[in-house]
Amino acid sequence: MERGQTTQTNGRPSLVQRRKEALRFEIAAEAVRLFASRGVTGTTGEEIAQAVGISARTLWRHFPTKESCVLPLLSAGLESAIDQLGEWPPETGLLDFFTGLARNAVLPPATPLILDLIRMTSTDPALRAVWLQAHDDALPVLGELLARRTGGSADDLRTKVHAATLNGALRAGAEDFARRYGDDPDAAGSEIAACLLDALHAASDGLPY
Structure with missing residues (x-):
């Protein structure tokens, strides 16, 4: 080598x-x-x-x-979600896919640290910037994933909007889980998957304004 x-x-x-x-x-x-x-x-x-x-x-x-x-820890959670999306079957809708994940999700060993960190990002501006950077870094990866699924281009505005929506839902779901279950030692993967699913439902409902 x-x-x-x-x-x-x-x-x-x-x-x-x-x-x-x-x-x-x-x-x-x-x-x-x-x-x-x-x-x-x-x-x-x-x-x-x-x-x-x-x-x-x-x-x-x-x-x-x-x-x-702290960026590697924040990125680890996102990468885990993206890896799971890589197993998304072509014939299954996104909400149905996450519903299935909610039944069998397993939290990684570093989850308590990640949850502590996510909670800190809500009060510390510098850590917040790192959290947002992790999601910004993930955005083109999500765009490529969606583009491959549709046969379109990651540069299409529609794909970019969908990737940004999915990215925002993942962030909001993770923050909601950290807030609601961060101090619960019995919280399981099903809880974080449920939070992500709730966020995706909100995104799929569209803008009601």
């Missing part, structure tokens, strides 16, 4: 890339724990680096600001 190569010939991430992503996820997790216990303003990037066991220089190579350290 050539130096700097990040993807294997089979399309899977290389060991170097996997280690890099694991470190970024560890940094994100420690950042959330420190933000939750000390507050965002009361936490420095150097303290996050120390908690992970790396140098501040290494931390800043991965993230431009201390708030942006």
